Amino acid sequence: MNYLAHLFLSPDNPAIRVGNLMGDFVKGNQLDYLPDEVRQGVYLHRAIDKFTDHHPQVTALKSLLSPARKRFAGIINDIVFDHLLARQWRHFSDISLNEFAQLRYQELADYQAHMPEKMVIMVNRMIAGDWLVGYQMPSSIGGAINGVSRRIRFENKLSGAAQEVMPAMAHYEQAFVAFFPELMSFVEQEALTLSERYKLR
Template sequence: MNHLAHLYLSQSDPDWMVGNFIADFVKGKALSTFSPRIQEGIQMHRFIDEYMDNHTEVKKAKQRLYPHYGKYAAVIVDMYYDHILARNWSDFSPLKLNTFTTAAYKMLHSRRPIMPKRSLPTLDHMSANDWLSGYAQIHGMQKAFNGLSRRAKFDSKMEKATLQLEEDYEQLREEFHRYLPELMQELQLKFGPF
């Protein structure tokens, strides 16, 4: 799961949202420099990633993509799931997607002083280009995959990933709709109600 799903799953607590957003930028002992709730958000992000890596539905999606994208299949599935969440937002939230994303950007920007400096360019680009709402549209996904492909160290072919997304959409959507409620249940068991 990518930014949208992590923020959605942690939306009940702004500190959890910050932790989920900055988690990939926090390594080693730096974890202890954050408040306990932000640390929980970072741990939540890592729990989500680990749970996702080991879930049967997610593994099926990665296996289908692996012959085309190799090790980048996992990144692509993360992005696909943000697309499915955004496109089916009303299945999961009473808020409009734009209402949620606007509030998320505002809250994250208000917490800039406590975020790792390396996370700030991502936040700035994400909010300036409205990545989160853009995930709902194929052209938004294409822009995201083009950017990921340019930054990849090897030939990722990610710029072609929207073709597979459109072809496999229904199957991916069904898998996601089975996976997400299970993940939410596990998160509640580990982190409490959200």
């Protein structure tokens, strides 16, 4: 899942939410330099990604892409799912997406001292561009995909993948509707497991 989903799926704890978003910016398991709850969020991020990447509804979407883009299916799925979550937001949250976004932006700004430099840069861009609310727009899919393509350090065919995604949006939406409630249930249990683990430390 991408930025909006990781923030949404987190327990109601700012430090865990920040850690959940941090998962793409830290590597390895030597994370003792992070506060316990931030580290808990990083591990939750990894559990979410693993569950998502191995879910049959999600893996089946790879067949919708051309051979040159199949290797990027995980990235594409994450971006499309954030768009679908934003578009269907009222089915999942009691507060508006705009209110949710403003609360999360403030939390992220407050925790920048714990973030890697690349994450600080991303978070500042997110806040300035109001990415979380912007995910509602279909154009956000192409913009996000092309942005990731530019950041990949090797030559790739990811840019322009929205041309393949948009005609197949009904398939992505069908997968999201079936998969996302299962992910929510998984995260609820996984968050409890991680919380108990940290209480025993």
